[in-house]
Amino acid sequence: MEDQQQQQQPHLHLANQLFLLQHSDIADIEKVTLRDDVTSYVISNDMALLYESLCSSAVLEFDEKVLDAMRVRIDEEVKKLDEKIADAEENLGESEVREAHLAKSLFYIRIGDKDKALEQLKVTEGKTVAVGQRMDLVFYTLQMGFFYMDFDLISKSIDKAKKLFEEGGDWERKNRLKVYEALYCMSTRNFKKAADLFLDSTSTFTTYDLFPYDTFIFYTVLTSIISLDRVSLKQKVVDAPEILTVIGKIPYLSEFMNSLYDCQYKSFFSAFAGIAEHIKLDRYLNSHFRYFMREIRTVVYSQFLESYKSVTVEAMANAFGVTVDFIDLELSRFIAAGKLHCKIDKVAGVLETNRPDAKNALYQATIKQGDFLLNRIQKLSRVIDL
Structure with missing residues (x-):
């Protein structure tokens, strides 16, 4: 994965480093290197808000002089960008105005100021006509969404992108x-x-x-x-x-x-x-680790049991290279949760599969939904009569 790392959006690479830095399974020696890399990147990109947040949560060590220097550089750069925007609006065309606003948007993205970046991207969008360029602004928003794991922002941006593609793209x-x-x-x-x-x-x-x-x-x-x-x-x-x-x-x-x-x-x-x-x-x-592990085990146990009408617990344990007690405990949990369609005969030490009948299941579901609909109609009729 190293050869393509330089092509990954730098902030998303930083997000991965921050995740690993706060993960309990990462060795202390690796964390030292990660902390140095994160500190270097945050400071070199003047990510003052992120620096404050990481210091307050004890991920990085706080240095007031470093923070002040970042704030000074941010103020100077914002002043320069505002001057370029003013100059473009007075002396240049619409495309130059858009580019000046886009430069300010990208600056706020770079320093990790999410609110100002989103605000400035909206301003830039208002000065953008081409569907492709408007789509690129949505991709910038999506990248921010994944950096902050803001799923509401990501969902809205994906919906917005799909609407844009109805216009072309x-x-x-x-x-x-x-x-x-x-x-x-x-x-x-x-x-x-x-x-x-x-x-x-x-x-x-x-x-x-x-x-x-x-x-x-x-x-x-x-x-x-x-x-x-x-x-x-x-x-x-x-x-x-x-x-x-x-x-x-x-x-x-x-x-x-x-x-x-x-x-x-x-x-x-x-x-x-x-x-x-x-x-x-x-x-x-x-965050889905336990769910994913459970789903994978459901897939593999179901696949094994599909081949048999009945099989001994010992034979299944041998097939998986685990103990009988382990398989017995595992299957008990999955059967109780309705994930596996079989039953354990503890006395005989045998698993008996009872594959569900798809047609019968559909029939039962239809009956259940029909009963629910009738109950709703009866309740509604009472209200109308009143």
Whole structure:
């Protein structure tokens, strides 16, 4: 991932560093290096507000002289930018005025002043006619949204971008937006939609401002495994040439995916541990760690049980390379939560599957919805009679 790091939006790289710096699983020696890198970047870009915030939370050490120097440089730069805007408005054309306002917007983004950046981007948008340029302003807003993990801002910006594309827009920007939306969906636990959008972008990926291609493939494979059925997984992921060219570079991912598809469950659990560590250290997936681990286990246990009408607990434990007690406890939890359709005969030590009848389930759902509708109509009729 190193060779493409320089193409990632610098603030998003900083956000990853800040996440790792505050993560308990990162060694103290690594944190020293991270802290030095973060301090250097924050100061060199005059990110005064972020510096104050990090110092107040004891992430960085406070130095009043450093903060004062940043504030002085910010005031000087804002003065210069305002002078350029005034000059453009008096002596130059509309495009130069727009460029002067855009420069001020980018400055506020650079120093991490979110409120002023959003305000200035609105001013710049008011002076922008071309759909492509207005779309670029939305991408700047989206990048800020991901930096601050402001999902309300991200959602509104994605909706705004889609409305802009109804007016026009090129394919390159549309494909970029797919990846932005996929990352938003993944970050808000909509893994099915995220997988669909990621897969649609595998052959057109150019969104290096968000993350390198290796990371993109990592997200694509993970979201696909818990979202796609076995046949679709084979067609869209396991045999996909774009994924095959990169997957070997990502630790544990190839073994994780292929061992699941090939039903090599011992190898799967071995790779599973390595993937789990990777997910823990991912800024976008970390908050969904427990949910994701549970969903993955549901997929693999369901896949194993689909092959049997009944199987001994010991045979399943041997297949996964774990103890009988572990499998017994695991399956009990998933069965109680309605995730697995089977029952455990504790005396005989046997698992009996009871696959749900899809037609019967649909019938029951229809009856339930019909009853609910009738109850609503009866309540409404009483109100009307009164």
